[in-house]
Amino acid sequence: MKRILNLIWILSIVTLKNTVAQNYVCRNYDWAEVKSVQELTAEEKKEPSVVLKDLRFSEYIYDNNGDLELYYTRHRLIHIVEQKSLDESNKIYIGVSSPNDVVTFKARTISLAGKIQEMYKGDMKLVTEDGSQYMILAVEGLEIGGELEYFFTLKSDVNYFGTEYLQGGDFIRKESLKVISPENLVFASKSYNGLAAAKDTLIEHKRYLEVTAENVMPLPDEKYSIDNANRMRLEYKLSENNATNAHHLFSWQDAGRRYYDVTHRFEDEKKAISKFLDKLKLKGKSQEEQVKALENYIKTEFNIQSTGEEESMSKLFSKRYASKTTITSLYILALEQLEIPHELVITSDRFHIPFDESFETWNYLDDMLIYFPGLNKYMDPTSYFHRLGAIPFQNTAEKGLYIKKMTIGDASNGITTVRYIPVTGMDVNYDRMEANITISPDWKTANMKTNREMGGYEDNNLRAAYFYAAEDKKEELVKSIFSGWFGEEMKATNTSVANFNMSSDEVNKPFIMNGDIDVSSLIEKAGDNYLFSVGEVIGKQVEMYQDHQRVQPIEIGYPHKYFRKIIFQVPEGYTVKGLDKLNINYVFKNDKENDMGFVSSYTLEGQTLTINGEEYYNDLYMPISEFENFKKVVNAAADFNKIKLILAKK
């Protein structure tokens, strides 16, 4: 997508006529001679590796024609403390769009004994992985206690937006990033997650935007956090061209116009589109029905595939595949012909890089959605796992650009506003489970009639997985879901699944799975009595028992709630003991309403024991100070999972 945004017309904004090509600062970049490895501090020695130096330069210069060029230089020095970091560091991968991007590359290893081995560009190879190309190098002579140093310069496509992470999985002693540009080009920047603000200086007709950091700790992986989005990073963008007196470049309005153009690239194929729409027989249908029919057709008949082949609407109709952008264009152009009010919505993945309205970088513009004001519903036009009314939760609970077509006279264009994309609440995202349990007369198995109803995101894409699975794989999938719940030794019979047809109205109903499950592992023998692991009926739960210092605040995907009902027939001739443990009540409130909680209770009538439980998380974000409470609720479910009842002979 970004590539499409960077079409030539943007270049005209920054082209400078009558210039003389300049040398870029990093043209003769080289390293100093080195004789030995560096000493580490006691603290550094505890890390698997230490990045002693990580210097980055993003340099924009004009060539002879006055066209802008971008050179990206990176220089790293890594001290290897142990085996693991040796395994990770002895291969270098540099992402490129072509092997010719690499202008310079040099690497060397410094052994403990001070022996130096150098490697060059010619030692690199090109590979493709998941559609991206990399220049790779196997590092020679690297050892524990030794160091790897390398630098490279890439000539890359000019991009006016940069995202650089200054925190990762390794300890960094010293790092810096410089954005260097001709005097007339001014870059704006914003620092995130505790990174100091970048400083802007002008030296000999060049601008230097610079940020540095020292002794940066790695960010640990933590459950219920948005790791990547919490890393220190700098966003920067071209904001002014003094040579043309252009200010406030690349605004959200500009982005909106650009997306408008991109999605209207095939506007002149109106006829092909109307022929396509005729086939769908939409006449006389309501707006919502029309949208659903269009979406179902596209998601059933077309495949999203970026192939590098030339695209058009007519090619899409005959080949039945095209890139995301082209398929989204089809929706937009079709909706216009159908005169259904809509807005194109562009936003980011909140877990990867949350959208920040206050800094207009187009690097936040990753995912395309469509909003229907008349229906007050959102759609992800290219996700096979979602249908009108549901979009990936990663794109919700943050803002995005809303782009609407505006026609004045003969001219049309996109008008942009920045608005919130709401997340659905726990009334929508729920998992309701009911189990009716009896014990077999020989005490070998617990026989459960189970019923499970999953709403909203709580279907965890099982509905889509089931819908898209080949017919002869569907049963296996259901069994694997049950065995994920009750363990491998369970036997499932009479299983049934309902509301899985993604292309029908079933998609708006809860996804339902029923089955009769026999499990033997829930019963233990205790002399003349038995123990019944009633807690295991709710399935394995996340456990957070061990203590660790929490580093990141809590963030979850969406508010959600679990309802659990267990009806247990106590075998005749036995009484049930140990029921007190079933009464659990952990509820935490914020100012307004119940925030999160785990509540369970029971009733016993004759030989019928009924247990009701609720667990819910209503807040998406919680500060570290709330972590202990959060853990209590999570662990309450895990504790419940461990409850055993005693079935004592009367």
Next chain:
Amino acid sequence: MFRLNKISLVLLLFVALGSSAQPVVNVEGIKQKYPGIGYYTIKQNEHVEIKNSGSKLAIKSTTESSVLLLNDHAVLNSERSIYYYNTFSEISDIDARTWVPDGSRFKQVKVNEIFTRKPAKSGIFYDDFMEKYFYYPSLRPGSVISLKYDEEIFDPHMLPSFYFGGNYPIEQASFSVTFPSSVKLKYLYKGNPDAVKFEEKKGKNETTYTWQSMDVPKFESEDNAPDPSFVVPKVVLYIDEFENNKVQEKVLPDVKHLYKWYSTLLTDVWKEDQGDTKKLADSLTAGISGDDAKAKALFYWVQDHIKYIAFEDGLGGFIPRPASEVQRKRYGDCKDKATLLCELLRAAGLRGYRAWIGTRDIDYTYAELPSPQVDNHMITAYNSGNKWYFFDATADQIYFDTPTSMIQGKEALIGINADSFLVVKVPEMSMERNKILSDYKISISNDTVAGKANEQYTGYVKENVYARLTADGLSKVKENAIKGLYIGNNKHHVDTFSYSGLTNRDSALSFNYKFSLMNYVTIADDEMYLNMNLKKPYGDDIIDIKKRKNDRIFEFRYVDEGTTELAMGKYVTDKLPPDRKYEGKDFGFSIHYEKADGKIILHRKLYVDTLLLKINQFKEWNDFIEQLSSAYKETIVLKISK
């Protein structure tokens, strides 16, 4: 590990064929026969044509396939690939079409653009593996996709093989080869003799062999299953000899010539100057006396200091780098590591040899198939006294006298010198060498259990635990060790955890820690219930006999045993659970409770003494698991003594 089985790999991954003739297919019949099927291979044919110019062989294989799409969502699967190694073969004349149903006939749409890329391959840093890929257009349920392409094979040592089986059922599969009388062609057929029909047609100047099979069932891939090559019928071709300028030239008549070919590829390696390597060997063995002690030091050094990076370009898939280069670069693949270690051993005056070997996922012996398809790996064989040791330096943390688990029981082709070799079988490690030994001493207070644990791991078990513990670096070993513990109900707190022997290959890895298990004891009135089985390995490992289609493999034989010792304190119990045991030849367990001196001691042992569980053993296995899991369910009842 180096490559091989290349061509067969392609066939299994890729099921498809094609020409411009209308597909003939009975869709309704197929739907009835295979309800719910998503894909169905109508034909899967490969024809190999060998020609002899008098001085050179030209080998061309033509693959043709067609697949019927019945899956409602077939359109989502439009990308297809053909894989090959570009040093050894070339792909040409790709003809791919989609046949879209149009009344009673099909309308064809040809694929116009074919792309080539160098794909990354798991476990391989770089090699000459290449990919041609393209996108089938106009897909919908009921479409047929066809593919036809040629592959020119450059080296007569690397003839194709063919598998009668794939990811979908196949209506008609055939493999054929045509060769002139000046070529002596051989083949190996493995699999059910009735599954495939063989036909020989002898012409005046050439012969054609055809293997054909109809209604080939699909291959079910399952966890812990043997490689498809053990299950699916297959044909492997190889050339015995051919007439080259009127003289018979031997290619692969027997293992002797296979070795000869390998040895020729190693011409430069045999002659290598050992300058640096000698220096290194001297420094590593200085002060060490005894051959085995020296060999051990060298083996461990290579494991520790030469990192595994598989960088195999072209013939580099067969030829190791010189030892001195590996020593300098500090990385290598299996051949490189084997060669450096071999040269180090020799430099120290010891008997070290390079040895070719096939890992356990290869189904051939050198005697039945003298072809490079038999091996895919290289190790160092070391001879001491009358004993062979098999050093696989691609392992990180393996003991001197232990081959890696993946080569147990396999034949090693040991290169003694440029002309002579031996084929020696690598031993399978006994279960006693791979052990988990865990002893717990516990006491109870209310519903909490407090305990002290000692756990020990040896052999392959230790290797696996080592990998898990060190995955996030040495500073995280303790954390990962604690995270991986599973005791009782798993609601545990672990204190004062310590470990030893992690990086010492000659000793067991041991954990010592204190723990408390909360809410583990179930209390009712004046009784308390405690399950002393703090670990329940294999407790729910029932095999679904109706569903499972393949044998089950175990990475290694092993024993898991130990004790749980409960200090009774103020508690008494009337009765201990009965002793339970199951003593099979290949697997079994025993659980025994003992009362002694204010304690109850649970003794348990579980063993798996086989590498392969055959389908006909599954019932016995399930009996074993049922008995085991019922033994795990026994609880002791405690009361406060009055």
